[in-house]
Amino acid sequence: MARHTRDDAAVTRARILASAQQLIRQRGLHCVTVDDVARAIGMTRGAVYGHFRSRAELLGALLCCAEADFTARLAPLVQRGAGTGPDALEQALQAILHGDELARHVSLVAALLQHKCGAACELCPLRERVLRGVEALRVTFAMLLPAPGLAGLLLAHLWGLLGAHAMHLAPAGLSGSAAALARLYRGQAALSAARACCRSDTTSHAILMRDTP
Template identity: 70%
Template sequence: MARRTREDAAVTRARILASAQQLIRERGLHCVTLDDVARAIGMTRGAVYAHFRSRAELLGALLSCAEADFAARLAPLSRGACGTGPRALQQALAALLHGDDIARHVSLLAFLLQHKCGDACELCPLRARVLQSIEAARETLAVLLPAPGLASLLVAHLWGLLSAQALHFAPSGHSGCAASLARLYLGHDGLPDGLPSATQGILANAICDPALVRDTP
């Protein structure tokens, strides 16, 4: 009986998280409350609060889902299973851009990135986790690029693609553009090919700034 109870609780928790992700993507996180999540799956407010005592706790669980998704996609690269060179970068980008699942996290990450609280609050640690994840992704991708500083620009580029997908401005999945994106970032002298000389100069001076993507909406 105890095992069944734990299994039921896990199923209910998964339903709550899936419902919250869907509502956030449809309405935006600012418009979603725990009551909204409960109504969407036909549960009482008390039943949802039995699993998540606050909105911040629910967001923390959703962030854990996002972290696990990104980690799983980058795991082959972290283990060195993709090798090195253009093919390795292409495979890593294809994994990050494959399907719709990863785009579902965009609204949550954008909300937490934009959160700026003067005093310590429940959301501040979540924002710090997002920034740590961005830095980890940047470091993982940097080993495949001709200039490590390019990784910040690539992360910002990936964020823009995923944001467009989340807003339905782009077709489902971007994995088909992984090869072109890899070629773009493996240009000469550590800068993408085809950029005007003035733009290359600006990038050469600013590209190593890790704050480049921190507050990207």
């Protein structure tokens, strides 16, 4: 009998993860079982459980891949201190939108975000992890935006682009949108500041008029 090496195990584990990810993109998270994952790559369910003790552990490993991809995109910016430069927002947007890798995680992350459960289940802890990751990303973009309050809106905008790409409704090469997005949100920040200034001036004029004999 052939002996299985650590490298063999790593290759098999990667095949299982790739199969699960592909099926989730095609069918949706709730329509994918361990049996489906195993069947798609010619394995038995027991063989899959030899690498992942449960469906939740398999999904957790997929979520780890998503978290690692997002972290890797933004890490170089942090290391270079790009967050303090004038082009930091555009660089961060390019990092998120470059290539096709992040779009492959959309189906899993979306399903976890939409998950609702009245009692604790295998998906609830994963959903909490996603929510923490989203908040960390929002804080990161808030530090890059002239108007931090726009960070949530920008995340929704980015998620829409990645989702459209995942459904093949948007072309590859989304990083070409980074410059336009950066200009848009810098412009929105300037507009918000101008409106705030106008409101302040209007209030001041009202006070002056009220206090004038």
